[in-house]
Amino acid sequence: MESLNQHLECLKLFGDETEGQILESLDGILLALAENKQRSSSLLTDTGIFPTLAQILKGNPNCAVKAAQVIAEIAKNEEMKKPCIDAGLVLALVPLLESTDQETLLHAGRAIGRICYENSDLQEQLVKAGVITSLVRILTDYPDSEPLVRVNLLALCNLANLEIAKEALSKTKVAEHLVKQLRRAENHQRIETIIEVLQMLAENDALKVQMVEAGVHEALSEILLRLQGSSQAEDLCSVKAASNLIVSLLLGDESMQKMFANGCGIIYQKVGTWLASNHPQLQLTGALAVANFARNVANKVQMLEEGVAERIQMLLRSEMAPVQFKLLGTLRMLIDGQADTAEMLGQDPLLINRLVQWCDAQQHAGVRGEANRLLASLLRHSRSQEVVKAIQQAQGVKHLVSMTTSEHVIMQNEALIALAIASAINLEVIKDSLKESRLVQSLHKLLQDECTGPEVKYNSMGLLCSLLNSGDLKQEVEEDNFKETLEKLCSHSNANVVKQAVMTLQILRDESQNTSFVSP
Numbered sequence: 001m002e003s004l005n006q007h008l009e010c011l012k013l014f015g016d017e018t019e020g021q022i023l024e025s026l027d028g029i030l031l032a033l034a035e036n037k038q039r040s041s042s043l044l045t046d047t048g049i050f051p052t053l054a055q056i057l058k059g060n061p062n063c064a065v066k067a068a069q070v071i072a073e074i075a076k077n078e079e080m081k082k083p084c085i086d087a088g089l090v091l092a093l094v095p096l097l098e099s100t101d102q103e104t105l106l107h108a109g110r111a112i113g114r115i116c117y118e119n120s121d122l123q124e125q126l127v128k129a130g131v132i133t134s135l136v137r138i139l140t141d142y143p144d145s146e147p148l149v150r151v152n153l154l155a156l157c158n159l160a161n162l163e164i165a166k167e168a169l170s171k172t173k174v175a176e177h178l179v180k181q182l183r184r185a186e187n188h189q190r191i192e193t194i195i196e197v198l199q200m201l202a203e204n205d206a207l208k209v210q211m212v213e214a215g216v217h218e219a220l221s222e223i224l225l226r227l228q229g230s231s232q233a234e235d236l237c238s239v240k241a242a243s244n245l246i247v248s249l250l251l252g253d254e255s256m257q258k259m260f261a262n263g264c265g266i267i268y269q270k271v272g273t274w275l276a277s278n279h280p281q282l283q284l285t286g287a288l289a290v291a292n293f294a295r296n297v298a299n300k301v302q303m304l305e306e307g308v309a310e311r312i313q314m315l316l317r318s319e320m321a322p323v324q325f326k327l328l329g330t331l332r333m334l335i336d337g338q339a340d341t342a343e344m345l346g347q348d349p350l351l352i353n354r355l356v357q358w359c360d361a362q363q364h365a366g367v368r369g370e371a372n373r374l375l376a377s378l379l380r381h382s383r384s385q386e387v388v389k390a391i392q393q394a395q396g397v398k399h400l401v402s403m404t405t406s407e408h409v410i411m412q413n414e415a416l417i418a419l420a421i422a423s424a425i426n427l428e429v430i431k432d433s434l435k436e437s438r439l440v441q442s443l444h445k446l447l448q449d450e451c452t453g454p455e456v457k458y459n460s461m462g463l464l465c466s467l468l469n470s471g472d473l474k475q476e477v478e479e480d481n482f483k484e485t486l487e488k489l490c491s492h493s494n495a496n497v498v499k500q501a502v503m504t505l506q507i508l509r510d511e512s513q514n515t516s517f518v519s520p
Contacts, residue, residue: 026066050087057092068107075114097134109151132168139177160200170206175214188234195241202248208255243285250292275315287326294333321364328370346378346387352394359399376418388426401437416459423466431470440476454494461504
């Protein structure tokens, strides 16, 4: 400690000392820190050496490297960060990142990284000081320097969460250099660090596009291919990280379209293999990927032409609830507006029976909800008597009736419209199921309840009109005294509800049994 004290006193005479003396004193501090970090740190604080270190950084280029090394060692101690900050060492270190000397870059990078760790205010100052440009330049100029790449990646990992940093990075070619590092990474820790940086950057749409153009998704696909057979914990973590990043890239409209590449993109080509694999993470990634590709109308048409719907249908054997959930939702998106596909799927007894089973899935509300919605969609988009028969045969009508009282308005309306269509085109086949499920009574409650939304009331009356074509169901309607409820709705605040109520009353009073009405 006495030796350290002497070195510290010498450094205080900074202006009067030769470079050799300064370097000797800085080496002495490094030696003392190595021998006893705690006591040395305490003495450094007491002597107030930090402003002197700032002076050396700014005023003596030949000693700046050693000073940066000292600061990097000091900053390992959490308690020493504040004195470093107070002395302005961070901004004094930033110019060193413009150096072409690798040792200077290494020590300056380490020092800045340690002082600024988990300090968002300082990190923002760094970005404003132009540190992003320096970091990308270092990655560009020294891609083979293991220590520099490591320090750089850690720095990006700390900064990439800031919006201001993402904005700055979007104006560089950072994705291109990160992909190069990802392709050459040999250990799981390096892979996960790079993916962590990319995952944060993927929150920015412009960077998503840049990443796809740089081939990030292709590099990730290679990682999945390489590691998918491993059961090692670290490899499983890398697979999960890579999968999550692929899905994040698919969330952007432009980046997703680039990855689809008219059906030629590597990820789209891999989807079928992933869905059919026994690897849970790959199954889920495949399900999420196909769901995102299907968000685009043109993609959807091409996917249907290529038989994606049939492949998904076969792959619904998966026992993973998240995979089932996404595949069901994807099928629902695929048949939207596609009558032929809806009719084809709606007549498949294996699919319909599986859907009806899932409509009762108590252990996973999401799967249950999507199974019900798909059942309703098959009716709505096919408008096929054969689909009505298939769903009736599988005992699925009761689930659609239950869906009319769902807590979700969108599901209520989907069920009401599906049942109205089914009743209009094949009421004779389903009327007994509708009676057993007490549909008429459910509709009456919806119309009486003041909390029921206008659209649900409107669609409930549309369905009611379809039911009046069955003598038995019309009798139930008359016995349940709908007229009084409908008369009240004629003074409802919503004009569409009033119009529908007047029309329904008129039909109900009409003696003719042949009037039919399908809710639009």
